[in-house]
Amino acid sequence: xxxxxxxxxxxxxxxxxxxxxxxxxxxxxxxxxxxxxxxxxxxxxxxxxxxxxxxxxxxxxxxxxxxxxxxxxxxxxxxxxxxxxxxxxxxxxxxxxxxxxxxxxxxxxxxxxxxxxxxxxxxxxxxxxxxxxxxxxxxxxxxxxxxxxxxxxxxxxxxxxxxxxxxxxxxxxxxxxxxxxxxxxxxxxxxxxxxxxxxxxxxxxxxxxxxxxxxxxxxxxxxxxxxxxxxxxxxxxxxxxxxxxxxxxxxxxxxxxxxxxxxxxxxxxxxxxxxxxxxxxxxxxxxxxxxxxxxxxx
Numbered sequence: 001x002x003x004x005x006x007x008x009x010x011x012x013x014x015x016x017x018x019x020x021x022x023x024x025x026x027x028x029x030x031x032x033x034x035x036x037x038x039x040x041x042x043x044x045x046x047x048x049x050x051x052x053x054x055x056x057x058x059x060x061x062x063x064x065x066x067x068x069x070x071x072x073x074x075x076x077x078x079x080x081x082x083x084x085x086x087x088x089x090x091x092x093x094x095x096x097x098x099x100x101x102x103x104x105x106x107x108x109x110x111x112x113x114x115x116x117x118x119x120x121x122x123x124x125x126x127x128x129x130x131x132x133x134x135x136x137x138x139x140x141x142x143x144x145x146x147x148x149x150x151x152x153x154x155x156x157x158x159x160x161x162x163x164x165x166x167x168x169x170x171x172x173x174x175x176x177x178x179x180x181x182x183x184x185x186x187x188x189x190x191x192x193x194x195x196x197x198x199x200x201x202x203x204x205x206x207x208x209x210x211x212x213x214x215x216x217x218x219x220x221x222x223x224x225x226x227x228x229x230x231x232x233x234x235x236x237x238x239x240x241x242x243x244x245x246x247x248x249x250x251x252x253x254x255x256x257x258x259x260x261x262x263x264x265x266x267x268x269x270x271x272x273x274x275x276x277x278x279x280x281x282x283x284x285x286x287x288x289x290x291x292x293x294x295x296x297x298x
Contacts, residue, residue, distance in 0.1 A: 001024075001027050001031060003031065003037070004040050005028075006027075006031045006032060006051060007041065008037060009024050009025060009028040009038070010025070010028050010032065010042055011045065011079045011181070013025055013028070014019070017102075020278060022067070033099070044063070045190075048051045053194075054081050054120075063163075063164055063167070064163070064164045064165060064166050064167040064170070066167075068134050068166070068170060070097050072228070072289055076191055076262070079148055081154075081159040087203050091116060095132075106149065109154040129220075150177070160254055161267070162253055162254035163226065163227045163229055163252060163253060163254060164253070164254050164255055165253055165254075165255045165257065165282065165284065166255075167226065167227060167281070168226055168231065168246060168253065168273070168284055169246070169268075169271075169273050169286060171224070171226030171227065172224060172233070172244065172284070172286060173271060173286070175207075175224060175226075176286075182222070183219070183220030183221065183222050183235060184220070184221065184222040184223065186219065186220035189218065189247055190207075190216075190218045190234075190284065191207075193220070193221040194207055194219055194235055197223075197234075198220055200223065201209075202231070202232045203230075203231060203232050203248060203249050203281055204232060204249045205232070205247040205281050205283065206226055206245065206278070206279060206280075206281060208260070208278045208279075208283070209245070209282070210212060210263075210274075210285060210298050211295045211298065212238075212296055212297030212298065213236055213238075213243070213245070215296055216236045216237070216238055217236065217237050218234055218235065218236050218237075219235045219236065219237045220234075220235050221233060221234045221235070224246065226242070226288070229248060229249075230251075231246060231247055231248040231249075232246070232247040232248075233246055233247075234247070240287070240289055240293050241287060241288065241295075242288075243286070243287045243294075243297070244285070244286040245283065245284075245285055245286075246283065246284040246285075246286060247281055247282070247283055248281070248284075249280060249281065249282065250277055250279075250281060250282045251280070252282075254281040256274055257275055257277035257282055258276050258277065259276060259278070260276045260277075260278055260283070260298070261279065262276075263275060263276040263285075263298055264276070265294055265295055265298075266291065267290065267291040270288050270289045271286055271294065272285070272286070272287050272288075272289050272294040273285065273286050273294070274289055274294055274295075274297075275298070285297060288298075
């Protein structure tokens, strides 16, 4: 084995000793022991990996980044699989129901910070812990699972975490475009749906509706779970198509919202969306239409 081959092999060497018994790794390590230049290179590689892992542990992802990426995927029609069988449906439903244990993200970050420390070893700098690829993988897992919250310490994550109204809207689009999207409660009128939501401990909005939805037939409702916050969805069948009213508690929403008399109405790809507040509730009205059509409801 020459030095170039040894470098190639040692780039994937796990510093926890798991590869020590592998013939190729053992030969490369012996070469690094006897060759000063190669040994110094290995020292620098491990020091760099350790510093990079520590840097990943300090990364604060922007609030709502996960939802914005999902929304972009939906708008590009590339975000979700098609269900080809009942087996696929069962698997997707099972994955959607998975909830991460409380404190998992903080525990993993703590482990990264603890194991990414560097000490002087037999071949120079020796890192105790995860390799660079594992650090990058864990950081990606935080992005996809934890919703990109910027908290880096246990003390911070113990505080109540609010979600942005944009994250609420993007989360709804993601749920709506899932191949297993459904309405839970479809029987009865508006008051029946509100009673159903209230019985499940969900925000019901107090019966407040935009003027254009008063008297419109509601076709069903369901619970929405977005970034750990529970909200409600009520769907209406209008002359302009189906309109979706998303209701969350104001205490769970980070943004300052306008009153219903001056809602914020925007266009995002195929979706028109509006948001406002009323007493203790935060509302979003969503429809696959243009902004002007949604404005007519107010």
